[in-house]
Each structure stands twice: as structure tokens, then as C-alpha cells.
Amino acid sequence: xxxxxxxxxLLLFLAATSCNKEQEEQPxxxxxxxxxxxxxxxxxxxxxxxxxxxxxxxxxxxxDGRLSRDGSISCGSCHIQYSAFxxxxxxxxxxxxxxxxxxxxxxxxxxAWMQTFMWDGGVHNLDMLPFNPIQNPVEMDETVxxxxxxxxxxxxxxxxxxxxFGSEEINSTRMMQAFSQFMCMLISDxxxxxxxxxxxxxxxxxxxxEGLAIFRQKCNTCHTEPLFTNxxxxxxxxxxGNDKGRSLITLNPADEYAFKVPSLRNIEKTMPYMHNGTLQxxxxxxxxxxxxxxxxxxxxxLLGSNFSLTNLEKERLKAFLLTLTDEKFLKNPxxxxx
Ligand code: HEC
Ligand code: HEC
Numbered sequence: 403x404x405x406x407x408x409x410x411x412l413l414l415f416l417a418a419t420s421c422n423k424e425q426e427e428q429p430x431x432x433x434x435x436x437x438x439x440x441x442x443x444x445x446x447x448x449x450x451x452x453x454x455x456x457x458x459x460x461x462x463x464x465x466d467g468r469l470s471r472d473g474s475i476s477c478g479s480c481h482i483q484y485s486a487f488x489x490x491x492x493x494x495x496x497x498x499x500x501x502x503x504x505x506x507x508x509x510x511x512x513x514a515w516m517q518t519f520m521w522d523g524g525v526h527n528l529d530m531l532p533f534n535p536i537q538n539p540v541e542m543d544e545t546v547x548x549x550x551x552x553x554x555x556x557x558x559x560x561x562x563x564x565x566x567f568g569s570e571e572i573n574s575t576r577m578m579q580a581f582s583q584f585m586c587m588l589i590s591d592x593x594x595x596x597x598x599x600x601x602x603x604x605x606x607x608x609x610x611x612e613g614l615a616i617f618r619q620k621c622n623t624c625h626t627e628p629l630f631t632n633x634x635x636x637x638x639x640x641x642x643g644n645d646k647g648r649s650l651i652t653l654n655p656a657d658e659y660a661f662k663v664p665s666l667r668n669i670e671k672t673m674p675y676m677h678n679g680t681l682q683x684x685x686x687x688x689x690x691x692x693x694x695x696x697x698x699x700x701x702x703x704l705l706g707s708n709f710s711l712t713n714l715e716k717e718r719l720k721a722f723l724l725t726l727t728d729e730k731f732l733k734n735p736x737x738x739x740x
Pocket of ligand 1: 464469475476477478479480481494495496497498503505506507508509510513518519520521522531532535536540541542581585
């Protein structure tokens with residue numbers, strides 16, 4: 403009998419808490435959850451597990467202009483959520499004092515699965531990455547030590563570092579870890595493609611499925627599902643310019659004009675395309691693969707003279723590429739400036 407009373411009380415308690423409206427509006431923070439159809443992550447979570455306080459701190463830092471010399475530029479200035487955290491409509495990035503960088507700002511999505519960062523793979527560790535934009539004279543033009551001083555003088559930050567790391571100490575390691583916690587949570591796994599992979603046959607229409615089949619034949623070796631990158635560096639036949647890409651890091655002539663294979667998730671939103679932002683539309687990119695490939699010694703053999711695309715294949719590929727848009731990710735209020 404006693405046990406039954408206990409269960410009744412327990413049920414009443416559960417009913418009461420599940421009706422709590424506030425809880426419904428603010429779902430519990432789930433931490434980092436890897437989508438079922440994604441491979442193993444590369445980020446060392448054992449050294450820096452994602453917590454709610456750490457994620458929120460990372461988000462605040464990401465949108466804070468005070469991380470730049472004159473307060474004008476935050477990470478979010480060049481990595482804009484509605485374009486999958488890329489700098490939509492800017493061929494090359496646009497930083498402090500309107501200075502231009504030399505490369506297109508890539509999206510930030512599924513960073514926890516990346517092996518290297520930047521178009522040339524010059525950064526191996528996500529925790530080191532923010533040093534680069536903060537100290538880059540054409541991006542934020544500030545020093546990390548000065549940023550730390552600014553944060554230490556701010557009571558809200560002292561409280562947030564304390565919540566995230568257990569004491570008010572503000573140092574660059576903690577700052578970088580908070581950044582990584584935020585960036586690792588930027589997971590895009592809710593496109594129609596993902597629904598289809600998850601078993602919903604009707605999530606893609608016939609043309610899109612045909613596009614996927616062509617994609618698997620002609621593109622997937624480099625833009626490998628489900629992340630749409632093989633994390634490699636390739637020369638895809640763009641006209642060679644001043645930027646020698648991967649060879650700047652490896653000093654190996656065979657890597658000249660090879661660039662990191664970009665993910666194609668949310669490709670609809672991240673124009674313009676390529677490391678230098680020279681192609682404006684998805685059609686321009688497909689035209690490149692159809693008739694613009696420049697035959698150079700380092701061109702990847704997959705895209706050599708045997709490679710071809712028909713107009714119908716281009717149409718189907720485009721239909722498929724548009725299924726990689728993930729509105730839930732692009733509009734997730736948790737990822738926006740608060
Ligand atoms: C002025 C524009 C600008 C600002 C500000 C900026 N970035 Fe970037 N970001 C870029 C560009 C351009 C690249 C590519 C650089 C390269 O390949 O050499 C990049 C690359 C990255 C990458 C690598 C993505 C990949 O796929 O390899 C990450 C992550 C990133 N930035 C995070 C940040 C963070 C965090 C901040 C703030 C501390 C920040 N960025 C500030 C323009 C910017
Ligand atoms: C040999 C490897 C390889 C193959 C095969 C390949 N790509 Fe690429 N793709 C790349 C590389 C590398 C880049 C970046 C090049 C640069 O920035 O200069 C790229 C860039 C792109 C971009 C621009 C992405 C962005 O964010 O700027 C799109 C879109 C794209 N590829 C689609 C495709 C499609 C569709 C196919 C199949 C028809 C394909 N690719 C085949 C390696 C490849």
C-alpha cells in the first residue's frame with residue numbers, strides 16, 4: 403500500500419512539473435549531442451566539455467565588439483547566423499577600418515568534426531583559432547592580452563567566467579575554451595537531406611533524389627556525406643591567383659593552389675563561393691565544374707579531362723544542393739546575439 407501512495411505522489415509531482423510553463427519555454431540545455439548519422443567528433447571534449455554557462459559565455463564573446471581594437475568588429479560581424487555564420491555577399495572579409503582581407507569568410511558549422519581550420523588548414527586546434535582573427539590587423543586588430551584586461555574590468559564577464567569555470571579568473575585559455583564550447587554547438591543536422599537520411603523517404607522529391615545520385619557519383623569523393631567534406635585539401639580547377647593555399651603551410655609544391663574542401667551544407671545561403679569569393683551563385687559553381695576547370699599540374703585527377711557534367715545533371719545537382727539548407731540551424735535563437 404505504502405508503495406502505491408508513493409507512486410501516486412510521484413505521478414502528481416511529475417504532472418505538476420511537466421505542466422510548468424516556464425520549463426516548456428526554456429528547454430533544458432542538452433550539452434553537446436552528436437547527431438546519429440554523423441561520424442566521430444574530432445574536438446577533444448574530454449579537455450573542455452560543453453556546459454550551459456560555458457556556451458553562453460562563448461556566445462557573448464562571439465558577439466562582443468570589444469574584442470576588436472576600436473569596439474567595432476565582433477566575430478559575428480563576419481560570421482553571420484542567417485548565412486550559416488559566413489560573411490554573405492562579401493567576396494573577401496571586411497574587417498576593422500573597412501580593411502579587406504584576402505579570403506572569403508567560411509561558414510562556422512559542425513566545427514566539432516573538422517580536422518583543420520582555414521582555407522589552407524593553417525590552424526589545427528579550434529581552441530587556438532580566435533587568436534588569429536583577434537590579432538589580425540585587417541580583422542579585429544587587438545591583442546589577446548588587451549582583450550583579457552577589458553574582460554577582467556567587466557563585472558558581468560567576471561560572473562560569467564565564474565559560472566563557467568568555477569572562479570572569476572579570466573585568462574586566454576578559459577576564453578578560448580568558451581569560444582570552442584559555443585562554436586562546437588553550432589551543429590547543422592536538420593536539413594531535408596538529413597530527414598531523408600533519417601528514413602523519411604518523402605523528404606526529397608524525385609529530382610532531388612536524382613541529384614543526390616549524381617552527387618554521389620561526381621562530387622562525394624571530396625564533399626563527402628554527411629558533413630559534405632572529406633577534410634582534405636584539393637585543387638578543384640579554379641584559375642590560379644595570388645593565393646597558393648595549402649602549400650603556404652606545407653611548403654610542398656604539390657599542394658600549390660589546393661584549398662580545404664568546404665562543406666556544402668547551407669550552400670544556398672553562403673554566397674559568394676570559393677576561397678576568394680569569385681563565384682557568385684550556385685549556377686556559377688556548376689558552370690565552373692561543367693566548363694571552367696583549369697587544367698594545371700596540380701588539378702585533382704578526379705576533375706581531369708574525363709570529368710563531365712550535362713545540363714540536366716547540373717539542374718538535378720542544384721535541386722539537391724538546395725536540400726542542404728537547414729532553417730532550424732539558421733534561425734535557432736540560442737545561437738543569436740542575446
Ligand atoms: C573581418 C572578418 C572576420 C572576423 C572579425 C572573424 N573572422 Fe573568422 N574567418 C574570417 C575569414 C576570412 C576566415 C578564413 C581565413 C583563412 O582561410 O585564412 C575565417 C575563418 C574562421 C574559422 C575557420 C572555419 C573553417 O571552416 O576553417 C573559424 C572557426 C572562425 N573564423 C571563427 C572566428 C571567431 C571565433 C572570430 C572572433 C574571435 C572570428 N572568426 C572573427 C573572417 C573573420
Ligand atoms: C577533387 C575534389 C572535388 C570535387 C570532385 C568536387 N569539389 Fe567542389 N570544391 C572542392 C574544393 C577544394 C573547393 C574549394 C576551392 C576553392 O576555394 O578555391 C570546392 C568548392 C565547391 C563549392 C563552393 C563552396 C563554398 O563554400 O565556397 C561548391 C558549391 C562545390 N564545390 C560543389 C561541388 C559539386 C556540385 C561537385 C560535383 C559536381 C564538386 N564540388 C566536386 C573540391 C572538389
